[in-house]
Amino acid sequence: MAKMTMIEAVRSAMDIMLEKDPKVIIMGEDVGYFGGVFRCTAGLQEKYGIERVFDTPINESAIVGMGVGMATQGMRPCVEVQFADYMFPAYDQITQEAARIRHRSAGQFSCPMTIRMPTGGGIFGGQTHSQSPEALFTHVAGLKVVQPSSPVDAKGLLIASIEDPDPVIFLEPKRIYNGPFDGHHDAKSVGWATHPLGEVPEGYYKTELGKANVFREGEAVTILAYGTMVYVAEAAVKETGIDAEIIDLRTLLPLDLETIVESVKKTRKCVVIHEGTRTSGFGAELIAEVQEACFYHLETPIVRVTGWDAPYPHAQEWDYFPGPKRVGRALVETVEA
């Protein structure tokens, strides 16, 4: 076991996979010599050479398009889009190409590629360094969509993603790269070094895709969360004293409905939270699934707390970010209803 930040954990996953499988390559903007603007690939070019870890031109469509070309020959590209906000030029390559190559070629070609991208807000990045576009991927058949909430999960999930036979969108919640964040922006920041989930096995291991994690057991209400919001949920639970069960989805697509349904049938109440905008956000899908599976078990309407339906602001970041106050209010309303 070693202490790792989430940055070190994803680096360790890539390091192990570069070592283990010569078909793995890393590419993206600034990922080579410099090691990425968040330093996730630091040292990897020096260790594995420029043919396996290299800088690309600033063209996300090219990054993913080249990745598709490589993956269809059996290579396993793990590519980086510098910020999820910059994936839009690659959206065509991701949704119409990578996602469908297997299906449309009747299995002649496949696309075992991982597309890493830092996601989410809370870093004063303004509207183009803060977005949470997961729902734009979960809407697409053929993709898998993953978002870890801790170093230990990040490493296991990234190794599983790189080894997965299909394209995986790997969303890294950048606000918790260096430590958990509960939404109290003026509190002192804590690092992963003192957190149990910052304890990461040094070697190879996989965390299965498609399996949620019961982050906290509870009886009063089920909270469905992922990424940074897991810690916001934890804070809201602490502050309201409500005995909620927090489910960290970890994989959004395919969704671990079994774990969710089991929990909601137990608590009979459900609150769904995410940073992304509300309308047609992933919460809408979660609510629909829970409602279909648990309607007769539910005692109260399912409530969601999300980012507002507005571009992510800069100055008013903390009025936008769905913090523990808003989540707490939803918990109280749901439990007291």
Add this chain to the structure above:
Amino acid sequence: MPIKINFPTPSARPGETPDFSRYDFPEPGALPVPPLDITAEDTLEYANSLIRVLDDDGNAVGPWADYLGEEGNDDVLLEGLRDMLKMRAIDARMLNAQRQGKTTFYLQCTGEEAIGCAFQRQLNKGDMNFPTYRQQSLLVAGGYPLKDLFGQYYQNENDPLGGRQLPTLHSAKDYGFFTISGNLGTQYVQAVGWAMAAALTGTDNIAAAWIGDGATAASDYHSAMVTAAVYKPPVILNVVNNQWAISSFNGIAGGTAATFANRGVGYGIPSIRVDGNDFLAVLAATKWATERTRNSHGPVVIEWVTYRVAAHSTSDDASAYRPKDEADAWPLGDPVERLKQYLIQRGKWSEDRHKQGEAEIMDEVIAVQKESEALGTFINPQYLSPSAIFEGVYEEMPEHLKRQRQEMGA
């Protein structure tokens, strides 16, 4: 035998000696001034060479100096020098302010001041720049109130954008400065559309698109080149080649295979390459380009060759990927020093007056900065109304946003 492919690397990394020997710049004054209706093919020489006016001794030499004539007189150039000094003062103050936590982010244009400061002088009211985050010099030279500039950096009540945008992503329609997007490249092709509309609606306005060497890789850059070549609208397609894109040298954007201007020729657009650290060369080349576009001769590509002296932004540490002293080795020198030398050599300026001018400008900048800081910075934020988040998303606020605003309790 397995086939080999290519992974470009820069000439020097940290700890190594800076090396710009890949550049073989011609002597100042070597290139003539082409006719306004020159064809793309005939600009090949201009695209591969470099238009320069100021020589190493601070003399203005050659046909481009003559072409500039009175538009480059001493008064104009003294004003240009002041603009550059003002830009530099703002950069220095904002770098410090960010380090002190007064703003979240800043991005300097040190070493590139001549490009925006000289270019802006040749634009008319109604023309529109589509700038990147590194062209704040267009605003400074365009007379944009410093109060608004600092307001945007500190996001207090003086912020014309109400805290919506990352500091440095200004918008100033009245000053011909289009709202900056954080997504690279998107606006290059918008400038083409803007220029087409300017022509279609019967104005004589022109557009100026801006992009960095790195971002020329983006698909939207190529969209702009194709559409500009097809419709020939009045647009100047500027590429600011400052050698670096964060940690990637310009070879990662194809800059060692051919010049960025050369790429324009391939698309069928007349293209020139200019010493971006030479205020007079920028002024003269812009005069030519604006005249050309305004007279219906179609678009023009200008590659401005310069060097990004500062780190990419306050979030970046350039010493991690390039030699610390690389800026000192840059063969085209410093734009402020070069213009200063020219004016001294003309007897219009002196070292003492320069020092004095610098101090006066710094005082002026600090005064506005202090006034702005009194209205709130990120240390003592006087945050703008939370409910403003919902304003301006649409012209008329739809019901679902009104409901969310109510839910917010604001």
